[in-house]
Amino acid sequence: MDESTESGGHAVTRTALLEAAADVFADVGFQNATIREICQKAGANVAAVNYHFRDKEGLYSEVLRVQGRLAQSRFPSNAGLADDAPAEQRLEVFIRSFLQRVLSEEIANRHGRMMAREMVEPTAALDQLVRQIIQPQANQLHEIVGSLLPAGTPPETVRLHSLSIVGQILFYAHCRPVLSRLEPRSAYDFIELDQLTQHITRFSLAALRDSSPTPTRRRTASSSRRPISR
């Protein structure tokens, strides 16, 4: 909260490290990134990371924090939206900004790429990330979905629907390597953000409209019960 504000000491090296590290971490992930490459890109000494951030992990979590704030301010989930906008519209905006955060190849999107990795190969930083970034977004989506479902829909059903929406979006973030290999010359390669937003929004709205709540099955002996946690 106070060391990222370039407090006055010429922490130019520190800033360069954060910048370079964001690039490298986003490109190859935490494990595959090497301190040497980061320092070289930052024009700093090998020992700089340990000096400024104590650890490779310390650097990583700081990068995540900084990039998180950056991304949030860049693709707000309710961009240009009146507070009383209809839920359908709020859903579309939510989906679009989510896709942007997740798909954008721009330099500013390193956060999206890092989060995708965190989800598959969590580090110690994931806890904090869930609390500060993911949870609020989940709540926001729950609220939207809840208001699109019939009043009285049980919260568990609201959640399932929300996850179905999120799943459609994150798919494009996580499975790019597969998509580019499936019929590589086809339309998969170039999908417009707008088209994708339209599709997922329509698909989801149609599903929500037609929703008869998935019954919470009474657990019977035959219905296998599966933990999702690790």
Next chain:
Amino acid sequence: MDESTESGGHAVTRTALLEAAADVFADVGFQNATIREICQKAGANVAAVNYHFRDKEGLYSEVLRVQGRLAQSRFPSNAGLADDAPAEQRLEVFIRSFLQRVLSEEIANRHGRMMAREMVEPTAALDQLVRQIIQPQANQLHEIVGSLLPAGTPPETVRLHSLSIVGQILFYAHCRPVLSRLEPRSAYDFIELDQLTQHITRFSLAALRDSSPTPTRRRTASSSRRPISR
């Protein structure tokens, strides 16, 4: 006796290595896995991997192949289904078996975890994987979805719908670490396979029924065009 397929010779070490490697690779991924740990778990010498599989990578790709066949034979995508079963039913069976392959915590599911990793951090093995495992399933789903959409629906639209379905499923495979951290005491932790199957099937069928094809938007200045490929 089942997975030692072609060798015939009683290469007990070879089998033990495949078993141990499947565990380790599924747990920590290709990069983070060490040959030493695998060999130790298999009760074999470090050089055994080189002897039987030439390489760490050779071992990995063989594990992927074996586990792939295992998973496929264990949760076939058309289990107990008449050839002329209605598309709705075929979709449900597809979804359920996919979820099983992906979510099962049983010993047999190491394949699901390895594939999830491949999608995020591809190795050289992904190409083969796409060709042998993923492509056929994609075709199967396309066929089902195609027959649920109005005749004449453009293939690109069929694909988008298919991906929306796959996305919902894979979400639970890729994002478990996040799910277990979001309200860890809630229902997220334990979701029944049956309930999940029901939900995704209903959600998707509703969306498909109500489908008006997503228009391929004319590109305007404002509609940013984003490549999804790497």
Next chain:
Amino acid sequence: MDESTESGGHAVTRTALLEAAADVFADVGFQNATIREICQKAGANVAAVNYHFRDKEGLYSEVLRVQGRLAQSRFPSNAGLADDAPAEQRLEVFIRSFLQRVLSEEIANRHGRMMAREMVEPTAALDQLVRQIIQPQANQLHEIVGSLLPAGTPPETVRLHSLSIVGQILFYAHCRPVLSRLEPRSAYDFIELDQLTQHITRFSLAALRDSSPTPTRRRTASSSRRPISR
């Protein structure tokens, strides 16, 4: 003396190993050769070398022995020469056959290449080699040179002259890599055996004719005394 004569047992593997090993040792030397490559070339098992020859070194020394006999019978140092041929002619024949043994790229010359290596990087086999192959040739040359020098020339002088001749010859065996890099497009690349024989013979004969014996210097304080042995 008895195991190399294919004694009757179908030691076909043994022979194949000797053949393959000769190739490999001549190409890359003892250290760089790997048992695996040799066995593969011979179509034999990895354990075959240890079984038949006890050791990598055992194989090597046997190869050297066999190839030695082969080379000797192929390029005899007194080919087609009357016993009473003049010394000049005997020298020319000696030089020519030596060059042949040493320079020939033919398959039969693996011995020459192996000996060149032995001289620079001796193994335990060198002792035997010196005794059986080199010493006799040295004696032969000494005899020739002795009869070309004035009677009464001290043996040490005879030896020095002999070594000067041998040095000229072996130079082309040991320094090929350098020669091919010095003006690689020049005449160095293709030197005829005949031309080389002529040159070295004439050069040496001229030197011998004009020989005033190198005086064995009385050792003074200033003349540094240098051991040549290792």
Next chain:
Amino acid sequence: MDESTESGGHAVTRTALLEAAADVFADVGFQNATIREICQKAGANVAAVNYHFRDKEGLYSEVLRVQGRLAQSRFPSNAGLADDAPAEQRLEVFIRSFLQRVLSEEIANRHGRMMAREMVEPTAALDQLVRQIIQPQANQLHEIVGSLLPAGTPPETVRLHSLSIVGQILFYAHCRPVLSRLEPRSAYDFIELDQLTQHITRFSLAALRDSSPTPTRRRTASSSRRPISR
């Protein structure tokens, strides 16, 4: 202080590594040398080589460079020689200094032993070596020999004579192990530098004086044409 040329920083480890490596490389060659032994002799960590020289090969090539300069400055090929000294004298000095570089058992002679190895089992460093060390000396010798032969002698003949001289010298560098095994108690073991210089000089001068150029033979069917290049 002398060989740490360009760094300036007091890289004591770096120097120690170069020193130890020179010893080990000269003793056992590039392939057989182990980084571990070198580092142990230098009192350094295994990773030191990687840090200072990037590679085993990087270390080797640097050692070669440093030792080359050392040898050259220690035994210059024209020591105490007037520019207009007669060719005979220049030849003697050339031969003596060459022998010194090659035979000296002193600590400074590791270069000679390394070069002998390079010639037989070249590494990537040989190209550079030829360009920087060998080529200039070859030119120098050509010049001397050329002025000792009749005007108009074809360059190819000059080269052959030069090689005959070099061969006599290098023989003592390459074949020490053999020499020490041939009549080990005889004079071979201890040959004085002066005596050797005298012998080779006289031998060669006599040959040069009497030179009738080796005719470039017309190729006949019987004269086998052999490439010397690899």
Next chain:
DNA sequence: AATGAATGAGCCTTCATTCAT
């Protein structure tokens, strides 16, 4: 405040060899 130098653990791989059959 920052760095060049140095460290030690650990990685994958290769090799000659031996064992059980």
Next chain:
DNA sequence: GATGAATGAAGGCTCATTCAT
């Protein structure tokens, strides 16, 4: 008589980290 399987030692290299300045 011969082999496929397995071994253990060692090798080069990379990495995050620490030390002395």
